[in-house]
Amino acid sequence: MATIKASCLCCGLVELSPADLTLMVCSHAPLSYYSFKCPDCGSAVRKPADDHVVSLLISGGVPAIVWDLPAEALEVKHGPALTYDDLLDFNAAISDDDMLAELAGAGS
Numbered sequence: 001m002a003t004i005k006a007s008c009l010c011c012g013l014v015e016l017s018p019a020d021l022t023l024m025v026c027s028h029a030p031l032s033y034y035s036f037k038c039p040d041c042g043s044a045v046r047k048p049a050d051d052h053v054v055s056l057l058i059s060g061g062v063p064a065i066v067w068d069l070p071a072e073a074l075e076v077k078h079g080p081a082l083t084y085d086d087l088l089d090f091n092a093a094i095s096d097d098d099m100l101a102e103l104a105g106a107g108s
């Protein structure tokens with residue numbers, strides 16, 4: 001079985017088996033990454049994986065999991081960003097049981 005060397009921010013270089021790694025290959029290549037749990041300190045480590053890293057990991061026996069980025073994630077957003085006040089207002093609106101009951105009963 002191949003030994004794969006990767007670096008942990010806390011421990012430096014660590015040795016892993018292919019089963020220790022998760023390789024997530026995205027349809028939007030810059031978002032591909034690999035991750036593992038450091039065998040020394042237990043930290044969760046996640047790093048970007050460019051085409052070269054993806055090829056190396058696959059050739060080392062790490063199975064690739066392909067995922068698609070939802071199209072809306074790359075949409076250009078217009079208008080002002082939501083604020084904390086907007087979220088608080090929204091939370092207050094959906095927390096109003098009387099309003100929800102009224103809406104639920106509106107169709108009957």
Ligand SMILES: [Zn+2]
Nearest residue numbers: 008011038041
């Ligand atoms: Zn570590």
